[in-house]
Amino acid sequence: MQILVLGSAQDAGVPQIGCDCLICSSARKNPKQKLFGPSIAILDKEKQYCYLIDASPDIKDQLELIKDILPKVKTQEKIPITGIFLTHAHFGHISGLWMLGKECIDAQDITVFCSSKMSDFLVNNHPFSHMIKRRNLNLSKMKINHKYPIEDFWITSFQVPHRNEYADTVGYIIEQNKKLLYLPDLDYWTDDLIKLVESVDIALIDGTFYSKDELPGRSDVPHPPIKETMELLDPTKTEIYFTHFNHTNLILSKEGKERKELQEKGFKIAADGLKINI
Template sequence: MKALLLMFLSVLTIKLCAQEPKTPYIMVLGVAQDGGYPHMDCEKMCCKTAWKKPSLSRNVVSLALVDPIAKKWWLFEATPDIKQQLQDFRSKTSEEYPYLPEGVFITHAHMGHYTGLMEFGREVMSTKKLKVYVLPKLKTFLEENGPWSQLVKLNNINLIALEENAPLTIEDSKVTAFRVPHRDEFSETAGFKIETDTKKYLFIPDIDKWSKWNKSVIDEVKKVDIAFLDATFYTNTELGNRAITEVPHPLVSETMDLFQKENKEVKGKIFFIHFNHTNPLLRDATQQKTVLQKGFNLAVQGKIYF
């Protein structure tokens, strides 16, 4: 059973469904926390096997919104793995889409979510006014701090300020940014609601605790079809000697407890994402099975959701 479950999760990272959906859909391009998996300088058991077997590695969390009618797509998060993720998207879609997305939506200024923007600069792609959608504080941060300010000065990117809770129409879909509480050293932190003709998605890869949010995560999940939620840590003992309070996130166990009384349909909408390298859900078939048996899901790199 363990081998079959791991095989199932691995195969989906490299294969797209044989037939592409005919309506807009989401493709997951990464599921790991900011440092990716395996993690830099990690020689513990959690990463040792992945170092030896690259097929087990996972990219930093990222989504693609794909419109198969318009043949356009949008990227969510500019991660340190962006080079690989754009190549993966090209491969999985049989090169039927432009290499670059129509635009990039970014949640916040932590390294796993925006530093991939540097690839659009003159040292690499030297893009021309690529649309980058951000909340106002992040826009100011990028405009006033190098090296990001050079991207703006040279018109490699075109920063577009999003208004909180105001839907933005892109082709036949809508994207709405909203604020969530997180460690906002350089910018506010956004979550996104993505609406297509057929589905509604929730994307919250980073949040401190559900209890700190001015909304009910249960109510918000009920409003959508698929919710990609922060699953950075499974337990509060994963970091060893480092205090987990330095990097607060809702534990997977806490989120499952919060939804314990909800029905199967509501639980089934949740797809955990943004796994830290210490999180056993990246590699432990027993823990993966436990989550699945409780009615929840794990986001799978390379899989499409429609």
């Protein structure tokens, strides 16, 4: 079974709308430098299944990446999605669901796995409420910290401290031959979360900002910067990839010293299209 990184950018993607910073301008000129919104796929070529974690605003381009690998994926629709697990209600993680509605592909019974609070949010808010009534989406509530068997793998959600204006936030551990943890958004590290990262083989974690100085005039950077996270985690215990990059993140500059320093410390940088076998 394989994990495919469908998008390694923060919710807004790279380039970001209306931004002409060096990274965004360069990505506009060179589409290979574009990064899609945050999402991964859990897929198996032989068994022809494909589950997404989160539905980003770039979902329609991201599905092209999957189609190349899984031409005959097991699905009742024209799209290669067997089901979708959601982390939280922020824009970049759920807005792609809209593409499954009546105005777009009008999908039938795509199972959406999420927490109970997230399920309440979707049931009570347009356009998701409408999509549930039309059975574009079929909700399946997951208990936090409960290990569920799906196809031939296991998946467990865990609670994450993050701005929870609408529902709650979870990360996921996917387990087959190896354990992989996916944690794209968090506000700060706790001892329990650090232990959890140390307990898995591979982790894809919040790397939104490189340092706190990245957003001029803002002291309330709402994610732990990579610089500080590197002090807390040990890349010899767990293979650690940073993901969910904001367009301002210095590691996106291929020539920058930050990218080199991170790699010298033993950490890795996720990228759109990255495949990890577990």
